[in-house]
Amino acid sequence: xxxxxxxxxxxxxxxELGNPKWNWDGLLxxxxxxxxxxxxxxxxxxxxxxxxxxxxxxxxxxxxxSASFNTWYSDIVPPYRETLANLGIPINYDxxxxxxxGLYNSATAVNRTxxxxxxxxxxxxxxxxxxxxxxxxxxxxxxxxxxxHSKPGKNGKVTATGVSFVHNTxxxxxKVLKEVILxxxxxxxxxxxxxxxxxxxxxxQQHGITPIVDLPGVGENLQDHLLVPSTYExxxxxxxxxxxxxxxxxxxxxxxxxxxxxxxxxxxxTSTLSFINLGYITTPTELSDMIAKLDREIAADQVTKLQKxxxxxxxxxxxxxxxxxxxxxxxxxxxxxxxxxxxxxxxxQMAIQHPFSRGSVHINSSNPLVAPxxxxxxxxxxxxxxxxxxxxxxxFKISQTxxxxxxxxxxxxxxxxxxSDEAYTEYVKANVRTIFHPxxxxxxxxxxxxxxxxxxxxxxxxxxxxxVDASVIPIHMGTHxxxxxxxxxxxxxxxxxxxxxxxE
Numbered sequence: 001x002x003x004x005x006x007x008x009x010x011x012x013x014x015x016e017l018g019n020p021k022w023n024w025d026g027l028l029x030x031x032x033x034x035x036x037x038x039x040x041x042x043x044x045x046x047x048x049x050x051x052x053x054x055x056x057x058x059x060x061x062x063x064x065x066s067a068s069f070n071t072w073y074s075d076i077v078p079p080y081r082e083t084l085a086n087l088g089i090p091i092n093y094d095x096x097x098x099x100x101x102g103l104y105n106s107a108t109a110v111n112r113t114x115x116x117x118x119x120x121x122x123x124x125x126x127x128x129x130x131x132x133x134x135x136x137x138x139x140x141x142x143x144x145x146x147x148x149h150s151k152p153g154k155n156g157k158v159t160a161t162g163v164s165f166v167h168n169t170x171x172x173x174x175k176v177l178k179e180v181i182l183x184x185x186x187x188x189x190x191x192x193x194x195x196x197x198x199x200x201x202x203x204x205q206q207h208g209i210t211p212i213v214d215l216p217g218v219g220e221n222l223q224d225h226l227l228v229p230s231t232y233e234x235x236x237x238x239x240x241x242x243x244x245x246x247x248x249x250x251x252x253x254x255x256x257x258x259x260x261x262x263x264x265x266x267x268x269x270t271s272t273l274s275f276i277n278l279g280y281i282t283t284p285t286e287l288s289d290m291i292a293k294l295d296r297e298i299a300a301d302q303v304t305k306l307q308k309x310x311x312x313x314x315x316x317x318x319x320x321x322x323x324x325x326x327x328x329x330x331x332x333x334x335x336x337x338x339x340x341x342x343x344x345x346x347x348x349q350m351a352i353q354h355p356f357s358r359g360s361v362h363i364n365s366s367n368p369l370v371a372p373x374x375x376x377x378x379x380x381x382x383x384x385x386x387x388x389x390x391x392x393x394x395x396f397k398i399s400q401t402x403x404x405x406x407x408x409x410x411x412x413x414x415x416x417x418x419x420s421d422e423a424y425t426e427y428v429k430a431n432v433r434t435i436f437h438p439x440x441x442x443x444x445x446x447x448x449x450x451x452x453x454x455x456x457x458x459x460x461x462x463x464x465x466x467x468v469d470a471s472v473i474p475i476h477m478g479t480h481x482x483x484x485x486x487x488x489x490x491x492x493x494x495x496x497x498x499x500x501x502x503x504e
Contacts, residue, residue: 001117002331003067003107005031005484006477008098009322010172013313015475017306017482018446019455030494031487032060035067042069043081043105044093048143058097059107064127064488066111072268074331076238076407080272083404084327087397089150089274100478101321109482110269115262120486138304140167141366145180145196145465158212159463166369174374177395179464179499181492186438186471188362190219191372193442193452194363198459207366213461221306221440222359223476224376225404227328227351228388228432230395231335233409234344240331242344243264270330275353275478278387281394291315294356294383306443306450307358310475314354323478325391326351327398335413336431345412350391351435353478356381361441365368378432388432389424437481442471456495459490468492 008024015023037059038160039052055061081103082452085091090102111118128134146162160180164173167366182189197212199219204211234240244251244265255440258266278287298311317324327350333339334347359377379385392414399408410416414427445451447460451474457466470485 001109002271002273002480003035003065003109003483004104004312004479005096006101006479007084007100009317009320010475010477013475013477014444014473015311016313017444018449018451019444019474022243022444022455027484027491028058030490031483032058033063033485033490034486035060035063036085037061037067037107039069039196041093041105042108044161047091048093056094056097056104058094058101064118064123065109065120066123067107068110068112068273069105069107069114070110070268071263072265074238074240074346076234076240076331077329079403080173080346083398083401084274086401087280089276089280099321100275102276103272103327104275106271106480108269108271110267112267113262114324115267116256119482134483136166137165140165142370143171143195145182145192146173147197147462157463160364160465163187172251176464179466179496180469181496182459183469183489185469186222186441187372187374187469189442189467189469190361191363191368193218193459195366198465199362203362206445207363209363209366213459215447215452215460217304217439217445217447217452219362219372220304220358220360220450221441221443221474222361222374222376222438223355223357224359224378225326225351225353225435225437225476226355226378226384226432227336227349228392228428229347229349229413230392230411231333231339231345231347231413232399232411233340234346234407235409236344238344238407240344240346241268245339246342246344248273268331270328272329272331274327274329275325276327277320277322277324277405278318278390281325281387281390286390287318290383290386291318294381297381304450305448306445306474309449311356313475314356317354320355320463321437324352324354325387326353326478327391327395333412333496340412343398347394350388350390350395352384352387354476355384358383376434377430377473385425385428388428389421392424392428394452406468433481437476439470439473439476439481442467442469443474444472445474456499457492465491466496473489 012022037055084103092102092104095104109118142165144164146158147158148161160176162173162175199209199215201214254265257264330347333345357377357380360375361372363374442452444453453467459465
């Protein structure tokens with residue numbers, strides 16, 4: 001539930017890929033439009049004595065999504081913050097104003113009045129559900145977007161005329177009067193495009209689907225954030241979220257507090273985040289060797305024009321003040337095994353932000369009720385795996401640095417005996433996990449380099465079909481993606497209403 005943003009450099013990369021005005025300056029107003037800050041980071045307030053109402057200009061104050069800060073923190077957080085500062089990682093009290101590098105206390109999407117998550121269903125939907133021209137049909141599965149003709153018209157494009165869906169085992173169809181907006185997400189948006197005849201012709205024909213628009217970029221360019229955990233048992237003293245597991249009486253009191261005031265430990269979410277570059281976890285020689293190996297792998301691969309452009313940008317980021325690696329402090333056990341009874345832990349979780357590996361999502365059948373085939377292709381570029389190995393070692397270094405070291409009993413994950421590169425590599429392979437930030441399978445980019453949607457978010461080769469979800473994000477960034485996705489959606493509103501006002 002973290003509400004954070006990437007750096008200006010990363011958003012500006014969207015424009016570098018051939019998308020005019022899709023950059024930091026073009027997206028910031030729309031990200032702000034979605035959010036509502038009502039106070040400031042308590043760590044900033046304590047350190048700088050800033051006024052609680054001194055909300056940064058880069059933070060929105062009028063949007064529907066509550067942007068707030070935790071009111072409960074483990075007392076292990078201050079020594080952890082001091083430890084990272086001792087390792088040269090800067091404390092950042094203004095991560096939202098184009099440079100999130102360093103350690104910061106992230107805002108969270110929690111409504112502090114109700115103590116519940118703030119998200120699109122209980123904000124955007126709830127505020128508009130009574131409108132007569134707005135209908136949301138639940139427990140329905142869209143099966144196909146229909147086009148009036150299977151061949152492009154004089155303008156070289158096809159027009160969506162209807163949408164079919166299954167509801168209560170019955171197939172229905174609705175007519176399209178103006179346009180279709182596809183927001184099925186990174187996995188199902190490409191599936192629906194392919195089921196509707198838009199995608200790589202060879203893949204469509206393989207499943208008996210007549211190609212309507214040959215668009216090879218559909219379903220390609222899948223990118224995801226990968227995380228590997230490390231956990232450390234703490235000496236008695238600090239209170240962590242493990243107390244809810246270890247002390248039934250404490251948990252009961254906390255539940256009573258939450259029921260009464262909607263506050264306390266049960267409203268706490270992970271918010272202590274750090275974004276650093278590889279300079280913190282590698283030597284210059286090691287980094288040069290990693291890049292040289294990457295270059296050899298790219299040269300031996302069949303790289304698309306989009307990938308070539310992305311790799312050039314990403315390699316440049318490796319040498320800049322850009323958060324290639326995220327370090328997440330979890331105030332509890334978050335490892336791969338079982339926590340000890342009555343023990344307290346912290347988890348130092350490492351996550352790559354700019355993976356060089358690329359996966360894909362394609363239909364597995366012409367039956368729309370059959371799930372698509374998701375091939376993440378994790379670690380097909382060795383630099384991704386090597387980064388996580390070195391990151392785990394850096395996590396161990398954090399645990400051995402004061403003042404945090406004085407609180408640590410021992411590492412539990414990876415096992416204490418893990419020390420060699422080979423052992424760390426095996427641990428990474430066995431325990432890597434997704435953070436559930438998949439993007440890119442309907443990329444916003446020029447068609448000639450492998451893009452799927454143009455700068456108005458329309459699918460190439462169509463007149464009235466748009467995609468508005470995380471699948472359009474063309475290149476991954478150092479951030480949790482919800483804030484960016486809300487910004488894309490807010491911008492889509494302006495684009496669509498602008499076109500309507502122009503034509504009517």
